[in-house]
Amino acid sequence: MFKGKFIDNLPKIYGTYTGGFLIFIILMAIAESAGMTKETIGILFVAFTVCIYAFIGWLSRTVQVDAYYVAGRTVPTVFNGMATAADWMSGASFVAMAGGIYFGGYTYMAFLVGWTGGYILVSSLLAPYLRKFGCYTVPDFIGTRYGGNLARFCAVVVLTLASFTYVTAQINATGTIAARALQIPFELGVWVGLGSILLCSMLGGMRAVTWTQVAQYIVLIIAYLIPIFWISNKGGYGLFPHLMLGEEVARLGELEAQFGLVKNSAAAVKEAGVPGGLKSISLPHSGVPEGGMAAWKFISLALCMMVGTASLPHILMRYFTTPSVKAARKSVAWSLFFIALLYTSAPMLATVSKLSLMDPTLPTGIIGKEISAVMAIDWVSAWTAQKQAFIADFNGDGILQLNEWFMRGDVVVLSTPEVAGLPYVISGLVAAGGMAAAMSTADGLVLAIANALSHDIYFKIIDPKADVRKRLIVARSLLVIIGAFGAYIASMRITSILGAVAWAFDFAMSGLFFPLVLGVWWKRATRQGAIAGMIAGLASGTAYLIYVYPKFMGNPAWLGIDHLRFGIIGASVCLVVMVVVSLMTPEPDSATQKMVDELRVPSGKTILGKQH
Template sequence: MLSSLTRLQRYYLYYTGVFALFVLLLALLERNGMPPRWVGYAFLVFTVTMYATIGVFSRTTDVSEYYVAGRRIPAFFNGMATGADWMSAASFMGLAGTLYLQGFQGLAYVIGWTGGFVLVALLLAPYLRRFGQYTIPDFLCARYGGNTIRLIAVFAAILASFVYVVAQIYGVGVITSRFVSLQFEVGVFVGLAGILVCSFLGGMRAVTWTQVAQYLILIVAYITPVAILSYNVTGVPVPQMVYGQVLEQVTKLEHQLFDAPSELEVRELYRERADLYAQKIMQLPHSLTQERERLSIQINELKSSDVQMREIVALERQRRELPQDPEQARERWEKEMFLAVDRSKPPIHHAEPFPGSSVEERDAQRINFLALIFCLTIGTAALPHVLMRYYTTPTVAQARQSVFWSLLFITILYVTAPAYAVFAKFEVLSNLAGIPIAKLPGWVAAWTKVGLVSIEDINGDGILQFAELALNPDVIVLATPEIAGMPYVVSGLVAAGALAAALSTADGLLLTITSALSHDVYYRVFRPQSSTQFRLVIAKSLLLVVAVFAATVAAQKPGTILSMVAWAFSIAGSAFFPALVLGIFWVRATRAGAIAGMLVGLLLTLYYILRLEFGGYSWLGFDGGRLDPWFHLQSTSAGVFGIAAGFATNIAVSLLTRPSPQAAAFLERIRRPGNQVEGP
């Protein structure tokens, strides 16, 4: 049987076997007393060492190998590498968590992401491969002409990729801080080292073969715990087939639990807290002074009484942590008020499509659901780091085939994510809600230290109500083995898979950013006469700089993984999709139209995200307060406005300007079957 496999297939089969033996060895060592922390270290060191070894053996000084892997990647392996490149920390960690929290509405991510690959196969991949070259800005420059559009495309590619890569490095920090007990900020830079060893020496060639290895680990790690959980709950180790039965049990538990008197009491207390914060905000600055005086009086009373010192220390810490001025108080108390409002709302029933207390609220959820699908579908078809993968196949036919393989490998994870969410919620509702807080399992305290789990006994009864438990969506997949009481080696395996997902995507994104800077800006615009060796030196130097900067931003915890990724999709879709699609299928599309469409779409999307999420542009001296959502759309769907505006502007300006005489000849070349234009 082995003799019928290709050399590459045999290598990766041996690699998978070695990894399986390593996991079994760790399981035996854990059973014989190996501490959990050492299990985490073993997974981290072993997997990163394997990736580094592949990266070292794939080192190259050839420009074509560095940027497009020599255009020699077979469709099957390119599909697997694309799957790893695509299945980022957002897919691995955030998708199941979002489905856990949002239920039906979280399916927008599954539908949008998979649908995008259909657009890639039909509209973009074959034409990009016939074109050849190295980057998306290369294509836009060749189609429309001039360096202006190249520079705009470079800016958009860097911005979308940077937001995306920050989310991946943030995910690495979460993983390392929990499973190897590193401080979050330290874990971010440890993960950064793992990213660089995969991509620094060999560029796209090293990244591709490393991503194939990472896909094998991440898919095994993703499926294993939910398969074990499925077997324990239903007796069938195929969760994709039986999670519907468990969903029925989850629905029954939700109806029993969510309307219980204790749950209603807790939600009412959170509503009262929200009202209290609202009053404080309305009475600023007087309320801030009152709060400081109240704490001072309490501290003085306690000091004169016979109480334990820790109570006095706790109140003194509260007084020290009070906002320094009314503006800071408003910002902090608004955040606390919104959190209390969210926790006062009735929980979402997992199987209910668009829950809400009014028709307007349900309509808003429906609009957001459809808008998010639209943005993710278009964004998938416009992400530069995904589109670059179709430059690496030997032929146009294999570019099409690799899209099929990509979708197949990605679907394996996406049909498992809904099952993950259902089984995780079943475990939480069955075994966590309603138990004494003093008897909570150890994983709750461990994840609380990381900051992704929050427990608050707001009604003081010593029992954990469901509304008193706050789980960050990024924790669901990583914590599921611990929630279900599995051996810690399974948790380590999941962490290794999540790390592989984050590293694989981060590698591709960093390579996209550095390729845009070194190839499209330095070589194409400023130094066309530079040698190939010096171009690679520039690319590798920029890789280090961008990676360190991205890790620094990620260490600030700017948002949840899935929200940052959704912003990146909106940015990419609004900047690239109209220019690419019209450039391929409409000969009348002009350079002026493409430039105007890209700028309008990109700037409108950025305006909406910044105003809605961050309230303004204080760094530019302008702060107009938070924007009221347009048509009730959240910032994750900002691309709806940018994509529509980009198409409309591109078409309108193109009709008013003269098309390039070279456009028809260019389109004839990339549309002609069997024709392909190789890069330099």
């Protein structure tokens, strides 16, 4: 319809939207002081934002293949950056990351470095070249570059495995937040979450997902930054927390020395009846653990996350939506900029929230005080009643020690506004932000799987003559089926959010990274090599996961490569097998070689036609 006009008006539209959202927050704050209950505020926040996303999704409905799969390749760089950032930052980033730093300190921050550094690989090795190629999905590239349905099929398998591991974690997170905000049981919350995810993506595919993701990014970044700035200024830690928390970090180090970092034995924890999943602080906040092994563990985790980033299909496919190769490159930079806004804030949130608990000179501090007094604090009794926090008096002195305070990591972000004594409207805002983060990632993932199945399996392998209408019907039905299956798995609650996320990265890295990179950069890579590489990489990675994961075989990790890092094994095997098999088989025909040359030229037409 009036598309050109719509794209030109984007800054205005989203500016109005941001203003509207801020006004909504202020209205809620007024309503709270007028005596509105906490429950109503929570429900209004989540319901209001979800309705907006669904409305955007409905407005962006489409019947064109190009718009459905790649948003018509018209998304401007900055907005694509925002959408990618929302796509990227999942419930885990929003809810669990600050919690992870809270408990894990420096050691955990390998995730921060890994989840940002990967974009350099995306930008320099992959995104611009895949954009130039002009494919709709990641397996589309593998299938055309190496030729043959088997290669395409293997890529779809890896994509599905990695994305599905990831998506159950996200639906789980939407369920948790919906359940808490709307006061409904978790199982129902999962289906409500799924319903809202599908509303956003079903009618408009990539186009709808793009525009809802931009809206979700705005909500989530506001929801993350407001509490940090508020707490930092209220507590007098400094006007601009990112630059001014040095003293507080040092103070945490002193407090750690004063209270002592004690790792509780598993037996003692079990005997005291601490609910599963709750942890006490036992690692230093800023201190670096000694020895080469610790450094290796840090680096290897960062490596896995970086390479995983560069092979996750739902991220790569976002760069198919930009208008040109140049725009794809710029867009990666903007994505990381928007991601960095949140990532650099997470350690600050962890710092202020930890300090407000640990410093006995602050009114909010609880460590080192009498347990009976601590239990009388509102939020402590509320969270302990929900089994999200726990106090175990190990030495029986009636004083709360650092190792006697247990908390669930995911609660840190959600509870910090309350702990620091901010009005409840901020907690509602944070819930809406968490919902936005989890929904946006789930949208992107479900769409990545459904597109791969409908485009690569149905259209390219089963029925290449299907008309446009039929293709889109298949794509939409698959979307619903995959979503429902994901929700079903999520409602069984078998994995923790963070563990599942790290596995998704390792799966993607084991099976896809080298076939993609060598597909662009090594003309000699052959079909047989790629197929063997994908199969061997995925199989060896999975086998190693089963070998070390405590719940499966639980063998000691080799060189510190544990179940979070199994991608290192998978990807190295994939590389070796791919190179060896490629060299053993005859080199690809000249048409393919020419295609790879053409791929590296930034200008000109895409290699695949517009409607393929």
